[in-house]
Amino acid sequence: MPRFALMRLDKLRLSPRLGNCTQFHVTAYEVERDVATPRAAAARTVLGTATDPPQPRALKTLMHFEGCNPEVSAGHTPAVRVHNARPHRSAGLASRSWPCWPSQRFGTILLRGASHTELVALKQALQFLLYAGYAMFLEAALARDEFAMPAATPPPGTARPDRQLPALVAASEKDPTAAHEQVRGRAWATRTASPSSLCPASPCPLLGTMQPAWTDDLVDRLPPAYRRRLQQYQRALLSTSPSVVHPLPVLVQRQLVRMAAHALSTTPTPPAAASHGGGDVATADGPADRDPLHAELTTARAPPGPAAAAAAGPASLQEKPAEAAEAEPPASATSGVALIPAASHPLAGAAGAQTGSSTDTAAVATAAPADTSAGAPERSPPLPAVTLSAPAAGGTALGAGPADERPASSSHRHAASRLRATNDMPAPAAGPAALMAAMAGRIGDEHDDSSGILSWGDESMDLTESDTDHTPEDTTSTVSGSLRASISDGRSSSVSKPARHVRSLSGAKRTASESAGASAAAPPVAGDVAAHRPLRPVSLWTVDITPPAYQRLSILFAVFCPGLSTPCKFPHSLSIQFYSESDMTLGQYIEELVRSARTPCGSCSRYDVAPMLGICGRHLPLRFG
Amino acid sequence: MCAGDSIDLRRFVRIKKLPGGSRADCKYVEGVVITKNLQHKDMRMQIAHPKILLLGFPVEFQQPQQSSLSIDAVRGHQRRCRGGSATMPRPRLSGGSLARHRSAPQVLANEAEQMAGLVRRVASLEPDLVLAAKSVSRTAQDALRKAGLALALNFKPAVLHDIARATEGQIVANVGTAGSRGRTVAAL
Numbered sequence: 001m002p003r004f005a006l007m008r009l010d011k012l013r014l015s016p017r018l019g020n021c022t023q024f025h026v027t028a029y030e031v032e033r034d035v036a037t038p039r040a041a042a043a044r045t046v047l048g049t050a051t052d053p054p055q056p057r058a059l060k061t062l063m064h065f066e067g068c069n070p071e072v073s074a075g076h077t078p079a080v081r082v083h084n085a086r087p088h089r090s091a092g093l094a095s096r097s098w099p100c101w102p103s104q105r106f107g108t109i110l111l112r113g114a115s116h117t118e119l120v121a122l123k124q125a126l127q128f129l130l131y132a133g134y135a136m137f138l139e140a141a142l143a144r145d146e147f148a149m150p151a152a153t154p155p156p157g158t159a160r161p162d163r164q165l166p167a168l169v170a171a172s173e174k175d176p177t178a179a180h181e182q183v184r185g186r187a188w189a190t191r192t193a194s195p196s197s198l199c200p201a202s203p204c205p206l207l208g209t210m211q212p213a214w215t216d217d218l219v220d221r222l223p224p225a226y227r228r229r230l231q232q233y234q235r236a237l238l239s240t241s242p243s244v245v246h247p248l249p250v251l252v253q254r255q256l257v258r259m260a261a262h263a264l265s266t267t268p269t270p271p272a273a274a275s276h277g278g279g280d281v282a283t284a285d286g287p288a289d290r291d292p293l294h295a296e297l298t299t300a301r302a303p304p305g306p307a308a309a310a311a312a313g314p315a316s317l318q319e320k321p322a323e324a325a326e327a328e329p330p331a332s333a334t335s336g337v338a339l340i341p342a343a344s345h346p347l348a349g350a351a352g353a354q355t356g357s358s359t360d361t362a363a364v365a366t367a368a369p370a371d372t373s374a375g376a377p378e379r380s381p382p383l384p385a386v387t388l389s390a391p392a393a394g395g396t397a398l399g400a401g402p403a404d405e406r407p408a409s410s411s412h413r414h415a416a417s418r419l420r421a422t423n424d425m426p427a428p429a430a431g432p433a434a435l436m437a438a439m440a441g442r443i444g445d446e447h448d449d450s451s452g453i454l455s456w457g458d459e460s461m462d463l464t465e466s467d468t469d470h471t472p473e474d475t476t477s478t479v480s481g482s483l484r485a486s487i488s489d490g491r492s493s494s495v496s497k498p499a500r501h502v503r504s505l506s507g508a509k510r511t512a513s514e515s516a517g518a519s520a521a522a523p524p525v526a527g528d529v530a531a532h533r534p535l536r537p538v539s540l541w542t543v544d545i546t547p548p549a550y551q552r553l554s555i556l557f558a559v560f561c562p563g564l565s566t567p568c569k570f571p572h573s574l575s576i577q578f579y580s581e582s583d584m585t586l587g588q589y590i591e592e593l594v595r596s597a598r599t600p601c602g603s604c605s606r607y608d609v610a611p612m613l614g615i616c617g618r619h620l621p622l623r624f625g
Numbered sequence: 626m627c628a629g630d631s632i633d634l635r636r637f638v639r640i641k642k643l644p645g646g647s648r649a650d651c652k653y654v655e656g657v658v659i660t661k662n663l664q665h666k667d668m669r670m671q672i673a674h675p676k677i678l679l680l681g682f683p684v685e686f687q688q689p690q691q692s693s694l695s696i697d698a699v700r701g702h703q704r705r706c707r708g709g710s711a712t713m714p715r716p717r718l719s720g721g722s723l724a725r726h727r728s729a730p731q732v733l734a735n736e737a738e739q740m741a742g743l744v745r746r747v748a749s750l751e752p753d754l755v756l757a758a759k760s761v762s763r764t765a766q767d768a769l770r771k772a773g774l775a776l777a778l779n780f781k782p783a784v785l786h787d788i789a790r791a792t793e794g795q796i797v798a799n800v801g802t803a804g805s806r807g808r809t810v811a812a813l
Contacts, residue, residue, distance in 0.1 A: 018752050019677035019794020021656055026663055026670045032645035060643065061662040063777065065677075068656035068791035106791035108639040108658040113648030123640045134634035 022067020028059045032115065069104040132240035139241055146556055148571035639787070657791045659784055661777050664766060668775040669753075675775075678752035679789055681782075681796040683759035684743060686736035737764055744768040758785050758796075 109126065111119050142148075558571035584592070630637070641658050643650075663670065744765055747755065754775045761769070761778055769776050780788075789796050 015750060016678070016797045017793070017795040018750060019679060019789060019792025020674060021677070021792050022674060024672040024675040024677075024754060029643050030645060031643050057645070060660060062641065062643075063659050063661045063663075064654060065656040065658070065788060065791055066654055104637075104655060105793070106637050106639075106655075106657055106787060108641060108654040108656060110641050110643060110650070110652050110654060110658065112643045112646035112650035114644065116642065116644040119642040119644060123642055126640055127635050127638075130634050130638055135632075138632070 021065045024063075024065055026061060026063050028061045030057055031060045033058045068106055135240050142556065143571070143573075146558060146571040147567070148556055148558070148573070637787075637790070657784075657788050659780075659788075661780070664761075664776040664778055665770050667770060669773075672753045672775065675753040676751060677754045677756060677788070677792050677794050678747065678750055679785055679794050679796045680747075680755060680757040680759075680761075681785065681798045684740070684757060684761040684765045685759075686732075686739055686762060736762070740764040740768060744772060748772045748774070756780055756785065756788065758782060 111122055111126075114122065556571050556573055557569070558567050559569035639658065641660075740762060741764075747769070752774060755769060755777075757776070757778050758780050759778075761776065766776060785796060788794070
């Protein structure tokens with residue numbers, strides 16, 4: 001009996017499951033031995049046959065296990081492979097019209113017909129294609145399972161005009177390449193803006209589009225070394241998904257900016273070039289000479305509307321120069337006023353910049369355009385690449401440090417969302433105070449906005465006299481945006497920094513040249529000014545590396561009302577920006593939830609108990625597989 | 626693809642480069658292709674519907690844990706083999722442990738016996754093909770060849786796992802333990 005029991009136990013022991021396949025065979029392939037392969041060369045060297053002619057051909061023995069997916073190849077599903085025969089979730093209805101990824105366990109691709117070197121490249125490409133293709137398949141499957149509809153996609157440029165590349169338009173008339181640049185800019189925007197992440201029709205604040213921090217235009221102006229480095233990332237495909245967009249790594253951006261700023265500072269400054277239309281003063285004083293690149297950037301930036309430093313002499317405080325008169329906006333900003341509003345209030349600045357400041361009547365309002373325009377003043381002949389045919393005559397900001405270069409630029413450069421995020425605190429606080437100070441002739445406004453974008457420093461300002469033949473300059477906001485912002489020469493502002501006092505001299509108009517160059521200008525003595533001072537990078541934080549610029553999350557969003565078979569709001573992909581206005585504290589969220597608990601659903605007009613963000617229904621979490 | 630698989634498809638698709646030939650020779654194989662040869666020419670190069678046994682452990686003679694092989698015994702065996710021409714001084718051994726030492730012929734006999742048992746055990750599973758992740762002792766190789774099994778050695782673990790996945794076999798992790806551990810690991 002004991003023996004019998006032992007035998008039974010022995011029988012009960014699980015025997016390992018043996019693998020099986022349809023066909024096993026060992027085949028020798030005749031392969032070309034690549035002479036250039038280091039491995040082969042090393043082998044020959046080791047063997048002491050380096051001098052011998054390499055054997056052109058060799059045999060490579062491969063072991064094949066074929067037919068490992070019998071249910072695919074033979075069309076039947078073995079009962080054993082339960083775990084492999086997982087039916088697709090929506091297998092009944094929807095999957096017919098959609099491609100289904102074959103449920104294979106393994107596959108091998110044999111590449112032949114080329115040299116080893118070529119096959120290596122081919123293998124890499126093939127692997128990536130596999131990866132990308134399967135990822136897209138998964139994404140499509142997810143969207144299909146959720147009955148997601150592709151969102152109506154406007155051309156990427158239209159979704160957020162302010163975030164796109166308005167700048168490129170400017171140069172178009174004069175420069176033949178402008179159109180091309182614009183096209184390229186569009187292409188970039190198309191590439192970066194995900195088609196499915198946009199849902200412009202919806203007022204949902206979650207939506208946002210991608211703004212490339214670096215455009216082709218900017219890249220073209222970078223020194224070759226940096227250009228190569230940047231292009232390395234531009235060539236890299238960081239996401240194969242149409243709805244997931246990765247901007248450049250923040251550190252790369254920062255590094256690039258640092259390098260670029262350094263390059264600018266070390267570049268020999270050309271003799272101060274008188275701006276074409278520029279007043280004599282400008283030339284005389286030696287317009288703040290910037291290196292060409294920088295100057296170009298600054299000029300490019302100036303918004304069309306504002307007559308750049310319109311105020312002609314000190315006396316001309318209130319008077320408009322003729323040129324200025326031509327320009328719609330009353331460029332003659334009163335001294336004090338000019339700085340504050342734009343600086344303090346990004347939105348105002350943005351508005352002014354976009355409207356060309358024509359609409360601004362209030363002194364405060366005008367300030368914004370004036371500030372931005374002020375960037376124009378110091379300008380040297382643009383680089384060839386720059387398309388400014390008629391460089392806005394730089395009224396030279398003599399010593400003028402545009403104290404508030406940043407805000408204005410940020411205002412029209414950056415997306416509204418970011419502005420919203422950043423401006424809250426600074427605007428109210430700084431605005432009035434700054435105004436008062438300005439009136440007093442001195443502004444000491446210290447200002448850090450939360451994101452560190454806005455920086456004020458003390459700076460005494462001299463009067464700038466600028467005579468401008470004002471050309472509508474492009475606001476190449478995005479182009480020069482980050483770069484220029486980053487380069488402020490002065491010792492002035494690092495982010496968190498020292499308030500800069502702007503004392504407006506009599507009749508001095510403070511030109512807020514957002515151009516960095518002007519920004520940090522030393523307490524200007526008119527004339528001697530910053531003329532030959534090299535640019536130095538001031539603040540890296542002025543670059544657009546704030547979280548909203550690079551953090552985003554794509555979700556699939558749908559609204560289902562209980563009791564209804566069809567979703568009230570069909571799933572579509574949303575892109576959520578972090579740290580934007582959509583953020584709320586938990587308390588706020590709960591409060592909102594409770595308050596809007598009886599809000600009727602927008603589409604089915606039923607009441608739901610769990611609205612979120614004003615939209616009725618429950619949010620579908622992401623479901624994979 | 627199965628539930629629980631990695632989302633990265635590249636793990637499950639091998640790409641083999643074979644320089645030369647023509648481009649028409651490129652093909653896709655539903656299965657695994659690896660660079661490996663069989664251990665012996667006599668083994669079958671083509672098997673239709675093979676049953677594949679995957680051995681994850683070295684098929685070597687394992688000394689029983691309790692007893693160690695005496696240097697004395699080995700040297701004695703060597704001496705006998707060489708006709709007693711040993712010149713090295715005989716090492717001193719503590720007398721107490723001598724009782725547990727085995728002589729070399731005894732060890733060899735044990736190995737042969739153990740290998741034979743292992744091969745018998747393997748053969749009882751009736752595989753056509755045995756793939757071993759590690760080495761296989763010569764005795765076992767010969768025994769397997771005589772049993773008509775094809776054998777290939779020294780598979781990388783990753784490759785063995787690929788084959789296990791493709792052929793839905795289990796990798797046998799050890800010899801003696803009963804029961805199976807997990808889906809792809811089993812005991813012989």
